[in-house]
Amino acid sequence: MTSFVIVGHQARTDGGFSLNDLPGAGRMDVLCRAVNASFFLSHDMRRDVECYLVLCGEPAPPKTIKFDGSTVRSLSPDERSAGALIKKALSTICGSEFREAGAGVWVRTGGLSRLVTELPVAVLDEKGTDIRVAPMLPDVFLLSDHENFTAGEEALISTCPRYSVGPKCLHADHTITVLANELDRRSSGWK
Amino acid sequence: MTSFVIVGHQARTDGGFSLNDLPGAGRMDVLCRAVNASFFLSHDMRRDVECYLVLCGEPAPPKTIKFDGSTVRSLSPDERSAGALIKKALSTICGSEFREAGAGVWVRTGGLSRLVTELPVAVLDEKGTDIRVAPMLPDVFLLSDHENFTAGEEALISTCPRYSVGPKCLHADHTITVLANELDRRSSGWK
Numbered sequence: 605m606t607s608f609v610i611v612g613h614q615a616r617t618d619g620g621f622s623l624n625d626l627p628g629a630g631r632m633d634v635l636c637r638a639v640n641a642s643f644f645l646s647h648d649m650r651r652d653v654e655c656y657l658v659l660c661g662e663p664a665p666p667k668t669i670k671f672d673g674s675t676v677r678s679l680s681p682d683e684r685s686a687g688a689l690i691k692k693a694l695s696t697i698c699g700s701e702f703r704e705a706g707a708g709v710w711v712r713t714g715g716l717s718r719l720v721t722e723l724p725v726a727v728l729d730e731k732g733t734d735i736r737v738a739p740m741l742p743d744v745f746l747l748s749d750h751e752n753f754t755a756g757e758e759a760l761i762s763t764c765p766r767y768s769v770g771p772k773c774l775h776a777d778h779t780i781t782v783l784a785n786e787l788d789r790r791s792s793g794w795k
Numbered sequence: 796m797t798s799f800v801i802v803g804h805q806a807r808t809d810g811g812f813s814l815n816d817l818p819g820a821g822r823m824d825v826l827c828r829a830v831n832a833s834f835f836l837s838h839d840m841r842r843d844v845e846c847y848l849v850l851c852g853e854p855a856p857p858k859t860i861k862f863d864g865s866t867v868r869s870l871s872p873d874e875r876s877a878g879a880l881i882k883k884a885l886s887t888i889c890g891s892e893f894r895e896a897g898a899g900v901w902v903r904t905g906g907l908s909r910l911v912t913e914l915p916v917a918v919l920d921e922k923g924t925d926i927r928v929a930p931m932l933p934d935v936f937l938l939s940d941h942e943n944f945t946a947g948e949e950a951l952i953s954t955c956p957r958y959s960v961g962p963k964c965l966h967a968d969h970t971i972t973v974l975a976n977e978l979d980r981r982s983s984g985w986k
Contacts, residue, residue: 624815626873633873637831646941646964681966682817682824683874736986750837770976771983773837775872781972785961792962795927 606787607654607744609725610638610776611716613751615659617667619695623684630661634749636686637777641784643673644681650784656723657690658715666715669693669705676708720746720760727753728779732766735786741767745783747776797978798845798935800916801829801967802907804942806850808858810886814875821852825940827877828968832975834864835872841975847914848881849906857906860884860896867899911937911951919970923957926977932958936974938967 614630621629626636635657642655653673660666669690671679679685693705702710719725726742735741742765753761769782789795805821812820817827826848833846844864851857860881862870870876884896893901910916917933926932933956944952960973980986 624875626875627871637828637872640828641969644966644969646966648964680818681828684815684817734985770979771985772979773839774972774976775835775837778832778835778972778976781965781969782976785965785969785973785976788961788963794925794962 605652608642608780609656609746611658612749614661616661617659617664619691623687626687631750633683636683639686640681641777641780668712670710672708726765726767727761729766730768730773732768735767735769796843799833799971800847800937802849803940805852807852808850808855810882814878817878822941824874827874830877831872832968832971859903861901863899917956918952920957921959921964923959926958926960
């Protein structure tokens with residue numbers, strides 16, 4: 605099982621946003637593409653993956669949405685499809701424990717401070733260890749959206765191992781794609 | 796200069812489609828994500844990249860749209876942004892030579908049969924040479940959308956070199972992301 609955790613610093617935490625303007629919903633488009641990158645293969649899905657979105661925007665931050673690849677349904681590759689499932693999750697009344705808002709999509713209140721106590725996260729960081737040379741790779745990867753981690757978030761993850769996917773700073777979804785390719789190669793005996 | 800060529804087998808060839816339903820426009824969403832993967836870095840763009848979309852759907856197939864990274868403007872990472880530029884290009888009256896439909900976006904009639912006489916394309920293929928072990932990589936990569944190349948297209952590219960990005964069959968945009976990462980590493984002296 606591989607898990608990807610993406611922090612959306614301005615991502616809306618209610619379901620009132622428009623699917624016609626995902627960037628305007630606190631760059632929800634970034635999170636939608638991260639969901640796509642986490643799960644989609646050509647004509648198949650990665651069922652052994654979980655994707656956590658930590659939404660920190662108004663009006664009710666933070667919330668965490670979990671996509672479970674083993675059970676998720678009704679997810680297509682386009683941004684609007686993931687956006688519609690996120691919107692439904694954010695329209696679901698939730699408390700501090702995960703509640704299923706749709707097949708394979710769960711939502712709860714709370715954010716990164718709790719998640720890092722539950723998952724052994726490794727952080728994607730340009731200065732981290734190159735994923736190609738690391739003898740072993742972790743199971744849980746934490747990424748930020750278009751904004752850097754805040755000082756408060758950095759304090760939460762200061763002792764986490766750090767990995768880099770290459771010499772250029774990439775979007776979160778592209779980073780996930782490169783990570784998944786490295787994991788595919790390792791599990792299949794490719795170099 | 797690196798070029799990516801993506802064939803959209805059902806992609807609409809007029810500008811009448813809705814940005815609210817890019818999948819319904821012959822899976823235009825696939826091409827929009829390919830544009831994103833070709834150009835976007837975190838807070839930067841790959842200016843030394845060209846992306847060609849070969850659109851083969853109704854009502855006026857084929858057409859070719861070229862995005863030139865050195866001059867393109869008004870392109871954001873979300874699918875709708877690329878979709879809006881494609882829609883504008885397809886609404887532009889064009890002939891057999893490229894006409895600029897917007898900053899850095901060009902359109903002409905004609906498709907793959909002409910393009911392969913102009914560009915030294917290499918084909919992405921699961922059975923191709925692993926891009927990590929190839930001593931040199933080509934400058935032009937040809938990918939298909941969610942459909943396989945047709946028999947007619949395969950005849951056009953039967954003698955082209957073939958490369959693979961890994962053990963799993965990926966979406967076109969994910970393949971471009973992995974290719975770009977390999978090229979980044981090579982140009983930066985990473986393994």
